Amino acid sequence: xxxxxxxxxxxxxxxxxxxxxxxxxMMNEQGGPKQFLEYFNEIMADPDSHWMHKxxxxxxxxxxxxxxxxxxxxxxxxxxxxxxxxxxKGYTADGRVKDxxxxxxxxxxxxxxxxxxxxIKGFQGFRYTTKLF
Numbered sequence: 001x002x003x004x005x006x007x008x009x010x011x012x013x014x015x016x017x018x019x020x021x022x023x024x025x026m027m028n029e030q031g032g033p034k035q036f037l038e039y040f041n042e043i044m045a046d047p048d049s050h051w052m053h054k055x056x057x058x059x060x061x062x063x064x065x066x067x068x069x070x071x072x073x074x075x076x077x078x079x080x081x082x083x084x085x086x087x088x089k090g091y092t093a094d095g096r097v098k099d100x101x102x103x104x105x106x107x108x109x110x111x112x113x114x115x116x117x118x119x120i121k122g123f124q125g126f127r128y129t130t131k132l133f
Contacts, residue, residue, distance in 0.1 A: 002129040015128030017065035044111035050081055051107040052090055058083045067132055074118040081106030
């Protein structure tokens with residue numbers, strides 16, 4: 001589990017949120033980190049929009065907050081909007097319609113940027129966390 005002071009294996013700490021990593025490969029597919037983050041911030045600023053983040057495993061604990069790690073840095077936090085595994089349609093950064101048939105977590109805004117710089121090594125999947133900011 002990720003805590004304010006680093007990683008902990010203490011089983012008595014209850015998770016309050018989860019953290020996910022936006023991988024470099026995913027961002028490069030969307031035009032590179034800068035273009036991807038501009039698009040992601042635009043989506044998260046729109047109260048009628050949401051982001052579908054690919055995720056194989058459904059979290060077992062309940063939480064409201066999702067922390068986002070980008071390029072080994074704590075980037076920001078947003079809200080958990082649920083977990084889906086049915087087929088749907090979505091849009092790419094360049095506006096193309098895309099069939100989405102993978103399990104995903106729904107991220108909803110508003111996005112709150114991290115007010116300080118914190119390095120956290122990226123990982124696949126998700127990690128439970130305590131409150132990070």
